[in-house]
Amino acid sequence: MRVVLLGPPGAGKGTQAQVVARHLGVPAISTGDVFRDHVSGGTELGRRARACVDAGDLVPDELTVAMVRDRLASPDAGDGFVLDGFPRTVPQAEQLRALLAKTDLALTSVVELLVDTQELVRRLSTRVVLVDGRPSRREDDDPDTVRHRLTVYETQTRPVSDWYAAQGLLTRVVAEGPVDDVTSDVVAVLE
Numbered sequence: 607m608r609v610v611l612l613g614p615p616g617a618g619k620g621t622q623a624q625v626v627a628r629h630l631g632v633p634a635i636s637t638g639d640v641f642r643d644h645v646s647g648g649t650e651l652g653r654r655a656r657a658c659v660d661a662g663d664l665v666p667d668e669l670t671v672a673m674v675r676d677r678l679a680s681p682d683a684g685d686g687f688v689l690d691g692f693p694r695t696v697p698q699a700e701q702l703r704a705l706l707a708k709t710d711l712a713l714t715s716v717v718e719l720l721v722d723t724q725e726l727v728r729r730l731s732t733r734v735v736l737v738d739g740r741p742s743r744r745e746d747d748d749p750d751t752v753r754h755r756l757t758v759y760e761t762q763t764r765p766v767s768d769w770y771a772a773q774g775l776l777t778r779v780v781a782e783g784p785v786d787d788v789t790s791d792v793v794a795v796l797e
């Protein structure tokens with residue numbers, strides 16, 4: 607199965623992608639995680655992406671699509687994947703479609719997680735992540751950057767869900783209840 611999880615910052619994409627991918631037996635691919643790994647590893651990609659990630663802006667499509675193309679070419683993604691955080695622009699979505707079409711593949715399903723803005727802000731203001739095994743806060747989870755990321759979502763990524771909806775690929779899931787309930791709802795969409 608080839609699944610895309612869409613949703614604003616804090617909607618639970620990362621949380622759900624891990625569980626749903628395990629359930630499906632495919633890798634969860636988080637473009638945010640990949641960028642953060644490259645930034646902390648000081649790679650060329652990390653150097654080019656850093657300013658955007660820190661500011662809560664999107665990394666340019668060209669860099670992002672090239673990274674995803676490499677990642678999808680690795681053997682573990684051969685039987686499917688759950689994409690968390692990609693695509694985030696309509697050009698990214700178009701390029702993903704073209705990339706899959708080269709091997710006669712297409713997405714199975716796109717699930718958009720819906721969460722009220724106040725709840726998003728609450729979740730991001732308390733999000734704890736593990737960095738080298740130690741609990742830490744993401745620098746882009748500070749209140750000003752969160753506000754900016756929510757605006758970026760509305761202007762650049764909301765059109766992606768409309769684009770998928772127009773193709774009949776999109777299902778919206780209210781993602782405000784307990785994590786396990788949301789997982790059940792997402793898995794039900796995929797069955």
Ligand code: ADP
Pocket residue numbers: 613614615616617618619620621622729730732733734781782783784785788
């Ligand atoms: P995203 O990847 O969409 O930014 P995350 O999966 O990182 O979202 O979740 C953001 C924060 O909200 C994390 O601290 C996570 O533990 C928490 N969270 C995720 N799902 C839920 C939920 N259903 N109810 C309450 N908190 C949640």
Ligand code: ADP
Pocket residue numbers: 614615616619637638639641658659660662663664665666670690691692693694695698746755
């Ligand atoms: P969130 O938890 O807010 O959904 P992510 O961890 O998915 O955030 O992404 C963190 C940052 O990584 C984004 O603010 C952006 O700078 C970059 N990023 C992730 N995915 C993409 C993408 N598909 N296109 C451009 N930039 C991206």
Ligand code: ADP
Pocket residue numbers: 634635636639640643673674676677
């Ligand atoms: P190397 O230095 O061994 O080439 P990279 O850091 O370039 O490793 O990563 C190899 C591939 O794995 C790249 O396509 C990259 O996008 C992907 N990748 C790296 N980190 C992650 C991650 N946390 N989750 C998913 N894919 C990742």
